[in-house]
Amino acid sequence: xxxxxxxxxxxxxxxxxxxxxxxxxxxxxxxxxxxxxxxxxxxxxxxxxxxxxxxxxxxxxxxxxxxxxxxxxxxxxxxxxxxxxxxxxxxxxxxxxxxxxxxxxxxxxxxxxxxxxxxxxxxxxxxxxxxxxxxxxxxxxxxxxxxxxxxxxxxxxxxxxxxxxxxxxxxxxxxxxxxxxxxxxxxxxxxxxxxxxxxxxxxxxxxxxxxxxxxxxxxxxxxxxxxxxxxxxxxxxxxxxx
Amino acid sequence: xxxxxxxxxxxxxxxxxxxxxxxxxxxxxxxxxxxxxxxxxxxxxxxxxxxxxxxxxxxxxxxxxxxxxxxxxxxxxxxxxxxxxxxxxxxxxxxxxxxxxxxxxxxxxxxxxxxxxxxxxxxxxxxxxxxxxxxxxxxxxxxxxxxxxxxxxxxxxxxxxxxxxxxxxxxxxxxxxxxxxxxxxxxxxxxxxxxxxxxxxxxxxxxxxxxxxxxxxxxxxxxxxxxxxxxxxxxxxxxxxxxxxxxxxxxxxxxxxxxxxxxxxxxx
Numbered sequence: 001x002x003x004x005x006x007x008x009x010x011x012x013x014x015x016x017x018x019x020x021x022x023x024x025x026x027x028x029x030x031x032x033x034x035x036x037x038x039x040x041x042x043x044x045x046x047x048x049x050x051x052x053x054x055x056x057x058x059x060x061x062x063x064x065x066x067x068x069x070x071x072x073x074x075x076x077x078x079x080x081x082x083x084x085x086x087x088x089x090x091x092x093x094x095x096x097x098x099x100x101x102x103x104x105x106x107x108x109x110x111x112x113x114x115x116x117x118x119x120x121x122x123x124x125x126x127x128x129x130x131x132x133x134x135x136x137x138x139x140x141x142x143x144x145x146x147x148x149x150x151x152x153x154x155x156x157x158x159x160x161x162x163x164x165x166x167x168x169x170x171x172x173x174x175x176x177x178x179x180x181x182x183x184x185x186x187x188x189x190x191x192x193x194x195x196x197x198x199x200x201x202x203x204x205x206x207x208x209x210x211x212x213x214x215x216x217x218x219x220x221x222x223x224x225x226x227x228x229x230x231x232x233x234x235x236x237x238x239x240x241x242x
Numbered sequence: 243x244x245x246x247x248x249x250x251x252x253x254x255x256x257x258x259x260x261x262x263x264x265x266x267x268x269x270x271x272x273x274x275x276x277x278x279x280x281x282x283x284x285x286x287x288x289x290x291x292x293x294x295x296x297x298x299x300x301x302x303x304x305x306x307x308x309x310x311x312x313x314x315x316x317x318x319x320x321x322x323x324x325x326x327x328x329x330x331x332x333x334x335x336x337x338x339x340x341x342x343x344x345x346x347x348x349x350x351x352x353x354x355x356x357x358x359x360x361x362x363x364x365x366x367x368x369x370x371x372x373x374x375x376x377x378x379x380x381x382x383x384x385x386x387x388x389x390x391x392x393x394x395x396x397x398x399x400x401x402x403x404x405x406x407x408x409x410x411x412x413x414x415x416x417x418x419x420x421x422x423x424x425x426x427x428x429x430x431x432x433x434x435x436x437x438x439x440x441x442x443x444x445x446x447x448x449x450x451x452x453x454x455x456x457x458x459x460x461x462x463x464x465x466x467x468x469x470x471x472x473x474x475x476x477x478x479x480x481x482x483x484x485x486x487x488x489x490x491x492x493x494x495x496x497x498x499x500x501x502x503x504x505x506x507x508x509x510x
Contacts, residue, residue, distance in 0.1 A: 048404055073406050083398050087272070088454045097394050101406030106387045133452055153405065 001026055002047065002157070002190075007056035009042060016042050018212050020056070024205070026156070029183045030190040031199040034209040040192045041079060041161055043209065048076060048159070060157075073101060075150030077143065079161035079192070085135035091145055092117055092130040098152030120148040124178060139166030143175060151182075158182065160191040164198070176202050248366075249477075255366035256469045256483060258374035259427045263439035264465035265381045266420060268457045271444040272396040277327070278417070279440040281334045282424045283433045285311045288337040290429070291344035301373065304425045311337065312421055360484035361432030373426050384419055385458065388412050393454060435484040439465060442491040449498035464494055 007020035017039040024030055032040050045051040047058055049065055060068040075098070095117045096109055103109065121127040124144040129137065137145060143163050150158055158179075164172040176198050183189050183202075193199055199206065208214040214229045270276050289307030293300045315333050319326040385392065394402040395409035402409040427436050443461035451457050472487030479486075 050400065050404060069406070074404075076404055078401065081398060081401060084272070086448070087397060088448065088452050088457060089393075089397060090453070093393070094397070097397075097402070097405055097407070100390055100394060100402075101408075103390065105391065105408060105412075108390065149405075 003059040005057040009054040028205045029203045030205045031203040032192045032207045038210040073153035073155045075153045075155045075158040077146045077160040095148045098149040120151045124148045140171035158189045251366040255430050259431050260465035260469040262378045264443040264461040267444035267461045270440050276441045280437045281330045283428050283436045284334045285337040286428045288341035291341040295344045295348050308421045360482050361430050432484045438488045446498040449502040
């Protein structure tokens, strides 16, 4: 279970997040929605302790996030991962990053570690690409690589920041099918997304965020009012099908 | 030619210094901290000047001085929230100015700028060779034992931390090792060669291979080859050894660019 308690985060006196109180139960498929600049990615970064100068408390399984993260990992797919396209790493080498912490200092990856990484790649459907250089991947392949890396952490939590970015529409559907399968296996999934159609189809719990929380409810209970409160009056809901 | 022991010392010095720096070269290049290497070598100049002025142990004084300034750079950029590159540039200039002032204070010492820029491999002592040999072993052990952490920290340090990899400690240890290499090599190889040996071998290697481990091996081979050829040419034509080694490496760099272009065209 993940709990955000009285979270406030300011940059130069401007509130990025204000009075966030939110509990996410285990085995939910949670979507965080909100306009650009709403603080969605910041909330995730606070959970992961990438952003640490906030007020309030974050608890994971009853322990503070900093304490929990000392001996646990969260499978994380960032919105954008800064790296040099020419970086000399193969797909398999980057996936192994997910299990590097459990190996500890001075220990090299074993054959068993490589087999587990290959299994993760197989699970996300890109095992055939394991020897390719990471810079040569398409948007969809890249997201699958990041998902394989997140899976290799063995964490029950998977956190995704706009995973549909840079993928074509059939690719997005395939990717969310994959997430749904992982959710069925018992993973707690938290994803930031702008694709309300996908979220409505796959997610079990919705968090509407625009600096403050506007709703946190089961997906079925989401109303047009929630959307308008979060995104403002200029937004219209349009039904679309893939 | 090798019947002269000082020449053997010089050749071994050039090779060992080249190997030590070439092992670190791919990591320095990929982490984009070649500028830090150059700055540290300039800062070492002030340390050398201070040691000469006060008649202190050259290596020890320079190591302490470089590490103190490197720490000061980190502190100033964090405490005053200033761009680190700017702070490095400021301290680099101050260190150079301080070095020149300190050298000028030592009236009985005639300063040779060329030997500072290009080093003087012909003045390599047995102690220097031992230091360089130990450094080459230390560098190799560091890279072999912490390869996994170094690989992910140069890929993306923030993400490596998110995945629980202890990259911060390893990164500071790497910077410390880099400073130690620069201080020990700069006396023999000079600023220009140290900077070149930190950038050129890996730049050549990454034009030829797309993986880190082979790039490390190629960097070392490039460095060895250019040290041997450069040393031979400098002896035949009576030229400064450090400068000729840099020029040989530059020719190899040009060749690697041509080979890279050819392979790109063939791939198309």
